[in-house]
Amino acid sequence: MNMNIIPALPEILMAAMIVLILLVDAFVGEDKKSINTGITLIALISVYIVQVLVYNPHTQLAFNNMFILDSLAQGMKLVTYIVSFIVVLYIKQYITDKKLQKGEFYAIFLFVILGIMVMISADNMLILYVGLELLSLALYALVALNRDNIKSTEAAMKFFILGALGSGLLLFGISFIYGATGGQLQLEEVIKYTYQSDVPNNALLVFGLVFVVAGLVFKLGLVPFHMWIPDVYEGSSLATTTIIGTVTKIAGVVFVIRFLINGLVLLSPQWSLMLALLGVLSLFIGNIVAIAQTNIKRMLGYSTIAHMGFVAFGLMTVSVDGISSTLFYTIIYVLTSLAGFGALTMLSRGSYECESIDDLKGLSKTHPIYAGIILLVMFSLAGIPPLAGFYAKFKILEALIAVGYIKLATYTVIMSFIGAFYYLRIVKVMYFDENTIDLRLADVNIVSRSVLMLNALTLLVLGIVPSGVMAFCLKLISG
């Protein structure tokens, strides 16, 4: 029995901090609720520090090998903390304005992070599942937190029912794999088993794989398992959408990598075909339907579906190059949408909510800096150089062509060409249209604003010198 708990110290600390927030919240008055924000930020910083301290270059295992701390886990957790920290800076004013400033918000938010941490570090299919559920249940609660809003309630309901279905599919698939491999839940044991057996003819294993893939892509939001995304993006408060649109994507991608690469890589001929098909559908539906949207959150929801199609393509190459491209794509995508949601959140002040695309009309005249930031975000999402999004797409295309999927690459660029239209429309609305809405907003505090500007600048800088992040992603995979 390996009962080493050192690698899991960050998770333990995070759980303790959550308890602390809940305790403190019970004792402070309504006017001092902002202390929760402080504790959350401190929690993230201290977890980051502990994470750095527990690192060593060798893969560490804990809890009877169910918990793993390898370079992938280490790296992606650090990215998660940084992104979460920025998210808190972006949303704290919004939360106060919208009276969402209850202790629960941050406690639940940290539960989301904890779920992500567990998912990223799980080496056992059940632990992966437990992490996923921790994340999902916390997210359901976050969506539902805005309970006076009928749309939020509807979104939470949909999210919960569909999410439970997705989890059910996953669990069902896991149980088949468990049976087919003679009772294995550890990912490396599954690999060992598949080495010995005649995989393509093992119907039970492939049958289980289909359900596992269905459950996984449900969480990523690939077509046809995407129905929940637009509704949840639209129905949630912007703060929650920011969380769902950024940090949880990291978790989703690592989750899929853990399952499919660390566990079921020998079944890659089967699952890469599935991912290819789902990716083709996602790019199509995501890009075409996004054109018809008038709500910017819904539009970004469909755009996420299309971007996850790219992620699926990166994974289906089953090459080191492809997987590291996928991670690179995810990190760039998360940074880009972080700036986008951040700008929208900061524009939504007081009772005003920046939701419809028309709300951005003439933004370049009233708020040139926010308009400039959203401009960079949109061009980056569209993949126009010299912005970071270009290299993300470029890496995926390169990985696809390197293994001979030229037709798929061509399809991909045609779809991103269609996708460029709705990103351009946002720029058009901000720069070419006259503003109709009087947007006189009190300024958000200077720290949040400078972080947002820095965030947008990062997109430009990474568009000019992307090699550092590329090397980082490669190290996570090959290390």
Next chain:
Amino acid sequence: MHYLLSLTVWTPIIAGVVVLFAGKNDSLARLISLIGALIATVLSLIVFIIFDASISGLQFVENIPWITSLHINYAVGVDGISMPFVFLNNFITLLVIIAGFKVIKFKVALYNSMFLLMTGFISGAFCATDAILFYVFFEAMLIPMYLIIGVWGSSNRVYAAIKFFLYTLLGSLLMLIALIYLYNVSGKTFNIFAYYHTQLAMVPQILIFIAFFFSFAVKVPMWPVHTWLPDAHPEAPTGGSMVLAAITLKIGGYGFFRFILPIVPDASRTLSGLMITLSLIAIVYIGLVAIVQKDMKKLVAYSSISHMGFVTLGCFMFVGNSLNTWAMQGAVVQMISHGFVSAAMFMCIGVMYDRVHSRNVADYGGVASKMPIFATFYMLFAMANSGLPGTSGFVGEFMVILGAVQVNLMYAFLAGLTLILGAGYTLWMYKRTIFGEINNKHVDEMSDVNSHEFIVLFLLAVSVLVMGIYPELFIAKMQLGVKDVIALAMQSKL
């Protein structure tokens, strides 16, 4: 000296970023832009002068590793074909900034900054010898142009801006696929010159040709993918039209020289008949379309398409396996000349538009009596646009026709029709707007050119005449570059 080319490329970009932060201070923004553009023009002029015409191949080469994991380098260098365009590009931008000095009053900093950024990106595309570096510059220029058309354009500007962006984006995305394919088959390198000696079978060659063709034909623009241009031009502000016609289109033509002919020579030979047909359709049919235009800018836009038809025609004049030297040189000269002439034509229309706020031919008449100096300049440019000997417009067209005669008399005959059509649409428009009775009271209130406009028109007039009378100045510089392309297009990669 070592970093001269990088300096030329980056000076306008840095100036553009600085101007962007000038914010509300209009006069400061104008001053910085002028200085930035002036420095860049001088630098590119120095490059032009010290460029050694007796050496073939690249000069002013710089090569710095950029993204090592993908073997992408920051590699720049110019040869005889790209070098004149770097100068043309900076020169036109300088003129655009002078021309906009008084006219642009709305978001001055953003306007000037976008032009400077675009100049830098365009120079970068001409100088890049790494495929991805080229692609980055090639795509990046879409962003400023999109904003220029969309923010400062006229009534239908939004439609035009989006159409322009999407058309050019589709082409360049397909090119990206071709470039990544070439990267994989040529042993993991993005050096454009390495592709010149990569063996390729016929089917991949044809597919790569199509991918490149989409990308560059849209930019040129060739018939039938030209439809974005007549929409974009009328809606763009004067400066935007000048840059669009004078430089952006040239990148399309340049692509034929740098990418298509040397990389896929066998496919080029196979498909040359198709290319010649498309070019001739552009020259004759689009020339006819130009005659009936009522909008002056649309007319010049169509005339641009027709003139650019000569460039693509000159690129595909194969005699057996080898390209005709006259036609090839003519194509380059035609590009440079068209850069000056089309910029001048749009400038003239812009001068009239600023006074009367109409692009309609019918709203003018009798301008000569109110603006004699302007009418004189305009006359010169109109003559150049119709290809009068002694002006730059004549040289390129004549050389291409001369080359065509050696290949096929029918091609030469059809291409020669342009001399009639060109004179028809340009001079007829000139007659209707400049001569005759004054029917419009706004025309009656017109005043002659101011000092800024005079400088711009004068510089353009000098360029047009110098190129017309002594084209050797340019031809000598590009001769060896053209010869290299001809040699590369002769090889077989099968």
